[in-house]
Amino acid sequence: MNIKSILFLLILVFSFSCKSEAEKIADQTSVRNAIIDSTIILFQKNLLKSHIDSVFARTQFNGSVSVRQNNKVLYERQNGFDDFNKKKKLDSNSVFAIASLSKQFTAVLILIQEDAGKLSTEDKVSKYLVEFKPNQFQNITIKELLNHTSGIRDFGSGLLSKPGTEFHYSNKGFHYLGQIIEKVSGKSYDENAVELFKKVGMTNSSTSNIFKGDNFASAHTGNVQNFSKVDNMPKRLSNTEISVPAGGILSSADDLHRWNYALYNGKILKPSSLSKYIEKSSDRKHPILGKMGYGFGIMMNIGKPDAYFHTGYVKGSPSLNIYYPETKTSVVILSNIADETKGKNAIFIPHKEIKQVTDVIQNAVIDLRKDL
DSSP, X not given: OOHHHHXXXXXXHHHHHTSOXXXXXXXXXXXXXXXXXXXXXXXXXXXXXXXXXXXXXXXXXXXXXXXXXXXXXXXXXXXXXXXXXXXXXXXXXXXXXXXXGHHHHHHHHHXXXXXXXXXXXXXXXXXXXXXXXXXXXXXXXXXXXXXXXXXXXXXXXXXXXXXXXXXXXXXXXXXXXXXXXXXXXXXXXXXXHHHHHHHHTOTTOEETTTOOOSOBOOOEEXXXXXXXXXXXXXXXXXXXXXXXXXXXXXXXXXXXXXXXXXXXXXXXSOHHHHHHHHSOOEEEEETTTEEEEEOSSOEEOSSSSOOEEEEEEETTEEEEEEEXXXXXXXXXXXXXXXXXXXXXXXXXXXXXXXXXXXXXXXXXXXXHHXXX
């Protein structure tokens, strides 16, 4: 050992010996916690890599999977092409059609208007839209559009059930929410969305109406060997049968992480509005993920771990966005190809398996921290 090393050790011992007992205990606790944190992070990284790499391999997953905790990367991988004809590879800036993940943004835009005093989610929709003046629609509230209990049919006229009584997933309901946002704000939905993206720092996000760029992950049907490009993307997402407020936002994995952290850490909504957004106000039996709670444009686990999430699907573009509040973990799964001949259950196998893995890991991490 050289003289410099000896001097360093002597200084370290002297400085530690000069500290009070309280300071020594605090230092020991800090070191212990740092070791625990790094061990748990390594545990998560190893499990995520093992299981998600396996999903990529077994399913030939073409897309982006990203897992972050407190904004630190636990797992990230892009695989395949954003354009199969050109063989252009996906990267971290690739922009995907996120489909019904768009409903989160529409719900938050409604709550922003409520925070500004321009509406109440308890208001009747008929106060804002003439389409709701007829007797059967006149008592439907904004809240019932947000949690899919309005009873509105996506196709055809009339109601599927009495407003406020049953869950019926409705893209049309969110189309109407977009119109309410425009009415009370005096600005287009696109303008409202762009303001929100800027506030959050989502530099790669847009609506299908105004998207400009060369980093769009074009949607495809079929598989990597036999595929067909979906025509008129992303413009087709603006059509009435889909509509931007229900399914026409475009985003990247990085931007969706920014969204999750800003939203759930109180950077966008007032605390009371965020609580309203995530409060279970209806129940849903999801065709792929099973029973769950539903808030305002967001789904939630029944049981542990606590998780807020939403699936999305437009032709050729399946997606899933998850946030675990207890550990501040954000999970984004985006893809731009889907074999529709196999049905939605098969299309979402990678997303479902990854959520099962991250759910299990979350429970394990929470239990570990309690034990340690």
